[in-house]
Structures are given as C-alpha cells and as structure tokens.
Amino acid sequence: MSSSPATLPLRPTTLRAPEGINRLFSAGWDADWQRHQHRFGPLPELVNQQALLAELTESGLTGRGGAAFASWKKFSAVLTATERGGPTVSPVVVGNAAEGEPLSVKDRALLRHAPHLVIDGLLLAARMLGTSTVYLALGFEEPAVMEALASRPDGRSIEVVRIPEQFISGEASALLNFIQTGRALPRTQSERLSSSGLRRRPTLVHNIESLAQFALIARYGGAWFRAVGAPDDPGTRLVSISDGVRPAFAVEVPGGAPLAELLVGQGVELDSIGAVLLGGYHGSWVSAESLRETSLGGQSAGAYPAGAGVLWVLRRGQCGLDASAQIMDYLAGQSAKQCGPCRFGLPSAAEAFHHVVVGDRAALTELQGLLDLLPGRGACHHPDGSAAFLASSLNAFSEDLDAHLAGRCLADAR
Ligand code: SF4
Known part of the structure; x- marks a missing residue:
C-alpha cells in the first residue's frame, strides 16, 4: 500500500495481497464466509475517509458496468452532495447487478462464486459515505448471494431488490426508478443521481464488479491495483466470452489485454474467427484481420473500450x-x-x-x-x-x- 502509516485509510491487514491476475476469485471458487475471511481478513474498519478516496483515485479504477466512469469521481460526487445537503441528508448505495446485456455473464459469475467480496464492497462503500441504506439490485436469481448474505452478521443490512430482466433495467436512473416506483424506466430529469437519486437523496449506483474491486483496493491500496494491467487501463476486469461452441463464461484478465492473446489463451483459434463483437449490443465489431492490433480497454492505438467486458465471437461461415x-x-x-x-x-x-x-x-x-x-x-x-x-x-x-x-x-x- 502506498499510504504512509499516518494516513492508512483502513486498519491494515496482515494478510498477503493477491498476486498476478487472479484477484477477485483468489479466496477460492465458491469461498464461504470463513474461507473468505481467512483469505482477505474481516471487513476492515474505516479510519480515514479522504485517504481511502485518495487510494481509489490512485488506483484508476473505472466502472465495470459499461460507461467506464472514474470510480473515485462517483464517490466524490456523492460525498460532496451529502456534505452540501447538511446533517439531515443521508446518501444511498446501490450495487448494480442488473446484467441486462444478453451476452454478459460476469456479474452472475462473480455473485455466484465470490459473493462475499461484493458484499464487502457494498458495506465499505456505505461506511465510506456514512450511510446504512444499501441495496443490491439483481436482474437474475442467484441463491449463492442470498446464502452469503444470510451467513454473515452484517449481511442483514443489505436489502436485495429483484429487478426486471431487460436491457435497460441496469441504466442507473431506471434502476432507481424501479426501487422507488416499481417501474424500470429511465428518468427524463437532468439532475445527477449523485446529488438527487433515490427519493432525492445523494446516491451511488455502482456495478458490483467495481464494488468488489473497491473492496480489494480498500485493503491493498491503489498502487497494488495498478501493479497489473496497462497504465491507462490499470487492474483487472472480468470479461464474458461467448465463442459459439461453449456456454458463455467469465474470466479475469488484465486491463488493456491484447485481444488475440486473450482469445487464444481461452482456447479460441484465431483462424476460426470471422469477427468479434466487443462491449456487447452497444459495442463495436472488430474484423478478424484487425484482431492482432486490438486491445481491450485503454487509450493506446488499437484499443477499444471494454464496455461491460463482453466478447462475442462470430465464427467464419456466419454472416x-x-x-x-x-x-x-x-x-x-x-x-x-x-x-x-x-x-x-x-x-x-x-x-x-x-x-x-x-x-x-x-x-x-x-x-x-x-x-x-x-x-x-x-x-x-x-x-x-x-x-x-x-x-x-x-x-x-x-x-x-x-x-x-x-x-x-x-x-x-x-
Ligand atoms: S428512456 Fe427513452 S431513449 Fe431511453 S430506452 Fe426508454 S424510450 Fe428509449
């Protein structure tokens, strides 16, 4: 961690930080509460809100739900709006697991196989923003996360909301509208959700993978997060791969990963590819000829926005x-x-x-x-x-x- 001992944002953990790119699942596939704590330690106590924000800023974490907005800016906007609202204003934290994108399976995979890290992220976000109003919005049934919430004493403070399985349900204002009115319609108002979100309270809506990454950054720091990935796309991200042969699956990859290498590493033969759709149904096609010059995320030449981390392989012979x-x-x-x-x-x-x-x-x-x-x-x-x-x-x-x-x-x- 890069902070000096005087400004540590959290009580330090003595447990070794994950190495390499196996981070989100480093407690082991399907780790229960005991195993999760054994790997990451208990949920750390917040010592210094501003120092944690500084670690998040240093990390360069961006939203993993599609828009890739800087995570620290989201937190900062809610903190500012809450402060401006005075002592009676309390913010809201919403974990977005709508996963309305039909080709995406990564949020399901995370909630199924590492639910405690998402729960940690939600609770740490609430702690940092000084609120006890926390929602987890699910676009699918996932018994593992319900079991995980029930297995830990702090799990009861999170309210789970089941939202409709639709492409636009995960749009932040639609999601809040559903919690408030039961209708998952995007709002037409121009006010930012960070200052006037759920029931006009300052609201943080963050993708659940972003929150899980936040839980790791809170423990190990921004410099640790940046130790893998590209300078302009640090850390790891989950991607969902549909290759037309196997059921869609999720893997953790470094930011700015070369696309051809990524696909070959996952057993997809380059000669069999006609094109790849990057970023999902609002994403972009990359032709087979351009695969070797393309990377997923970052701003270098040949970099494509990772969006929600979706890769759909169109095979040769498909139109x-x-x-x-x-x-x-x-x-x-x-x-x-x-x-x-x-x-x-x-x-x-x-x-x-x-x-x-x-x-x-x-x-x-x-x-x-x-x-x-x-x-x-x-x-x-x-x-x-x-x-x-x-x-x-x-x-x-x-x-x-x-x-x-x-x-x-x-x-x-x-
Ligand atoms: S809010 Fe308007 S623009 Fe957005 S999906 Fe609905 S109809 Fe379309």
Whole structure:
C-alpha cells in the first residue's frame, strides 16, 4: 500500500495481497464466509475517509458496468452532495447487478462464486459515505448471494431488490426508478443521481464488479491495483466470452489485454474467427484481420473500450450482417417507447436493416439517414448506443454489404 502509516485509510491487514491476475476469485471458487475471511481478513474498519478516496483515485479504477466512469469521481460526487445537503441528508448505495446485456455473464459469475467480496464492497462503500441504506439490485436469481448474505452478521443490512430482466433495467436512473416506483424506466430529469437519486437523496449506483474491486483496493491500496494491467487501463476486469461452441463464461484478465492473446489463451483459434463483437449490443465489431492490433480497454492505438467486458465471437461461415440485423431487432424491442427515437427510429432501423440484408439498396439509404437521427434525442443513451452499434456493423461488414446488395453472401465462401 502506498499510504504512509499516518494516513492508512483502513486498519491494515496482515494478510498477503493477491498476486498476478487472479484477484477477485483468489479466496477460492465458491469461498464461504470463513474461507473468505481467512483469505482477505474481516471487513476492515474505516479510519480515514479522504485517504481511502485518495487510494481509489490512485488506483484508476473505472466502472465495470459499461460507461467506464472514474470510480473515485462517483464517490466524490456523492460525498460532496451529502456534505452540501447538511446533517439531515443521508446518501444511498446501490450495487448494480442488473446484467441486462444478453451476452454478459460476469456479474452472475462473480455473485455466484465470490459473493462475499461484493458484499464487502457494498458495506465499505456505505461506511465510506456514512450511510446504512444499501441495496443490491439483481436482474437474475442467484441463491449463492442470498446464502452469503444470510451467513454473515452484517449481511442483514443489505436489502436485495429483484429487478426486471431487460436491457435497460441496469441504466442507473431506471434502476432507481424501479426501487422507488416499481417501474424500470429511465428518468427524463437532468439532475445527477449523485446529488438527487433515490427519493432525492445523494446516491451511488455502482456495478458490483467495481464494488468488489473497491473492496480489494480498500485493503491493498491503489498502487497494488495498478501493479497489473496497462497504465491507462490499470487492474483487472472480468470479461464474458461467448465463442459459439461453449456456454458463455467469465474470466479475469488484465486491463488493456491484447485481444488475440486473450482469445487464444481461452482456447479460441484465431483462424476460426470471422469477427468479434466487443462491449456487447452497444459495442463495436472488430474484423478478424484487425484482431492482432486490438486491445481491450485503454487509450493506446488499437484499443477499444471494454464496455461491460463482453466478447462475442462470430465464427467464419456466419454472416455478420445477418447477426447484426438480429441484434438490431432485439435493441428495437428493448425500451418502454417513451421517447421518439425508440418509438419510431429503432423499429424503422431494425426493419430497414433486414431489407438491406436481402439486397434492398433503397433501405440502405434509409438506414444511413436514421443513423443521424437516432443519437442525442432520447432520455437515456439507448438510441445512441444502438446507432453506434449500427454504424459499426455497416463499417465492419462493408464487403459483405456490397455482396448482399449484389445478391450474394460472402459467409458461405469463408
Ligand atoms: S431513449 Fe428509449 S430506452 Fe431511453 S428512456 Fe427513452 S424510450 Fe426508454
């Protein structure tokens, strides 16, 4: 840990910090409360709030739910809003395990196999922000986390909320709306959740992997976190891999990991790949030819945003345009249709995409026009993310596009 003894944010642990990239599961797969404590020690006592914030800042941890917002800024904004509100204002902490992204399994894996680290992160966040109002929002059933909560004396202070399994349920304002009103709709108001979130209280909504990473940073410090990964994408992250052969699985990888190396390390042969979708249904396609120059996370040349850490492998012989059209169908169906782009734009784009796949040139013109109309007009970023995915599909599969407009499909020949 980099802090001097006078400013240690937590009572120091004498237990050895995890080495290498096996961090989140280093207590052992399915570690129970005893084994978890044996590995990481008991939940540490907070000694110095500002020093813990400094460790978090030094760590460079970013949100692991998709937006990659700096974690320390989220905590800092809630602290500032709470202070500004005066002594009667108490903040709220919400762990986001909506995992509405259909290709993501990493939050489930974390809650199933290392639930105590997530619980530690939630409780430490509450301790740091000075609140006892803590929620864990689940988009799926996970008995392991319920058992973990019941097995520890501090588990009762966390309220578990089961939210609908929808793509947009994990959007922070939709999630808070569901807790408050029972409807998982994104808010249209412009006020930040950090100052006016759940029942107008300052609210921290953080992905559960981010909270688990926070629990490790609180114990071992920011410099320890940065010891692996890339300077501009430090630490580790969980990624969900769907390779079309095995059921989707989650692995922990270093930040800024070279994509080709990552896939080969997980048993995916590069020759079998047609393209890879990075970041999920709001993500970007990477062609097979670009795999070796691509890394996951960071800002170097060839780096792609890791998003929610999703990798979907399209095999040779599969048509990227057809796969993209199906994803657009899904995205068009995933909204409450309370804003124009979702009521009209996305369904039109999905329909036009199918016409393009069967060679309709006029539909391509319509689709390209919609690309400009979708972004920046919804209450949330769903239309923007969908438009970005659409643009990436047309760009990555431009040769396929020409072939389809000429009445052929290149996938058959690959
Ligand atoms: S933009 Fe779409 S998903 Fe977002 S709030 Fe409006 S209708 Fe719902």
